[in-house]
Amino acid sequence: MSGSTDPDRTARALAAAVGAGRDLGLDVAEPVVLHDIFSVVVHLAPSPVVVRVPTVLPRGTTPEGQALQQKRELDVLAWLRAKGHPVAGPSPLVPAEPVAHDGFSMTFWEWVDHRPPAEQDWNAHADRVADLHLAMRDYPGELGFLTFLGDVPAGFDFLRDHPELLHPDDLARALDEWDELAPILTPEGFAAEFPHVPIQPVHGDAPSYNAMETPEGVVDADFELVCRGPIELDLAHLSPEAVAxxxxxxxxxxxxAPDERVLTAMNSARMLLLISVLSLVPRLPILADGLKDFIEQWRARG
Incomplete structure (x- = not known):
């Protein structure tokens, strides 16, 4: 288990995962918490099932919006698995639907035997992201356009009233940058600004980082932010060597090849998203240290 800062929240999420698993007929005699930051991730051992229970949600998230995005993630991964692309997909032992239990909405995934890296590398497996984009390109289901960036304004609104989290001068700069960028973060605005750059289904959240090394090879995972957008979104904040x-x-x-102007725009959008995530520090205090380097880099660019 890593990152837990609220034992009560973790315990409630664990109990909800176990209860939902038992309701679905799974053997849940030895549950193990694998991860605990934005979500509590539970292996429902001895069943080969992992449950992801989101516990720290972006400000402004609605139950309906959360369930819709969870269903989209499940559908995309089921489709990729059916195509033969290596992914950690929905568990075949339960319906591929979000499950509501004790105030949480959770998803059930197949257990994948994997080896956590000794040190996380944001740039690892960057070449494989091209294979993922090729596999995702023809996904026929409905996805929103850059959906999760819609959380940014709610985060900034919270920060207006909490200068202890972000200095007002920094917030004013962030708001100016967002106002300048926001018009191209719609399908129409993006098409007008970048008429020759296609959009497609993309992972949404650093797929070079959200991959697992298994005895059979690397598999893609954690598509919580899956959406439609430019492939450059999945390359944001990678090193030049990784982009190459x-x-x-x-x-x-x-x-x-990635378009430099679009990559610059997606780097800016991702940075503003990270700044808005400071609004979650009261719920998840470890974020303050985790985001510190990103914020300092952003300030240095000003």
Whole structure:
């Protein structure tokens, strides 16, 4: 278990995961908490099932919006698995639907035997992201456009009343940058600004980082922010070397290279999202340290 800062919240999420699993007929004799930051992730051992229970949600999230996005994630991963792309997909032992239990909405996934890396590397497996984009390109289901960026204004609204989390001068700058960027973060605005750049289904949250090493190879996971957008969204904040590795692999697959202007815009959007996440520090205090370096880099660019 890592990152827990609220034992009561963790205990309630664990109890909800176990209760929901038993209601679905699973053997849940030895549950183990694997991860605990934004979500409590529970292996319902001995069943080969993992439950993700989101516990710290973006401000402004509604139950309906959360369930819709969870269903979209389940559908995308089921589709990718059916295509043969290596993913950690929905558990075949339960219906592929979000499950509401004791005030939480959770999703059930197949257990994947994996080896956590000794040290997390944001840039690892960047070349594989091109393979993921090729696999996702023809996904026929409905997805929102850059959906999760819609959480940014609610985060900034909270920060207006909490200067202890972000200095008012920093917030004013962030709001100015958001006002300048927001018009291109809609399908119409993006198409007008970048008329020759296509959009497609994308992972949404650093797929080079959200991958697991298994005895059979690397599998893609954690598609909570899956949406439609430019492929550059999935390359935001990667090193130049990682972007180059992606570009080389994309060329081998007959796919386009990243557009520098779009990548710059997605880097800015991702940074503003991270700044807005400071609004969650009261619920998850460890975020303050986790976001410190990003905020300092942003300030230094000003």
């Amino acid at each position: 590795a992606y570009t080389t692999r994309a060329a081998e697959l007959g796919m386009r």
